[in-house]
Amino acid sequence: MRLAGLDFETANGKLGSICAVGCAILDTGAVMERKEWLVCPHHGYRWMREDFTEIHGITYWDVCNCGEFDCIWPDLRRMLLSADCVAIHNASFDLGHLRSVLALYELPSVEFDYVDSLMISRRLFPEMPSHSLDMMAERFGITFRHHNALEDATACASIVARMGVPDGFLRHFATNVQA
Secondary structure (H helix, E strand, C coil), X not given: CEEXXXXXXXXXXXXXXXXXXXXXXXXXXXXXXXXXXXXXXXXXXXXXXXXXXXXXXXXXXXXXXXXXXXXXXXXXXXXXXXXXXXXXXXXXXXXXHHHHHHHHCCCCCCEEEEEEHHHHHHHHCCCCCCCCHHHHHXXXXXXXXXXXXXXXXXHHHHHHHHHCCCCCCCEEEECXXXX
């Protein structure tokens, strides 16, 4: 199965305040392509909450001269659509930001199948005290730098490649945004 791992880091609590994107393509568990983008959030969304910066290490000065989401979307979209399934840890967070940023920039609709590695890990490993990305990576012997968008995306796809996708866990993401 060809998986695309996806992860966003955000500038603040506003939906769509994406400041970093990571995407990793794995084919039968092997990394085929990886890409990370620093993103200048949409005007009005650019302020960086200090506690968010403490988590991911990204400051306003890191992103102020970067392209906005609409500049990176064609390449990210290509990567996502090249996969059979997109793997996301705590998918409601990332998909909420994706839906919002696509609407902000009035980008064309997109559809893809996805799985939430958090939901799968909770089902397959109920005995674990935590199903956070770093705990699941540790369980599978995956080392990575947590809260780095590319590292998180790669770890998530690697975890799903090892766990598999149980019946009933495949979901469909679709936006109703029209250009």
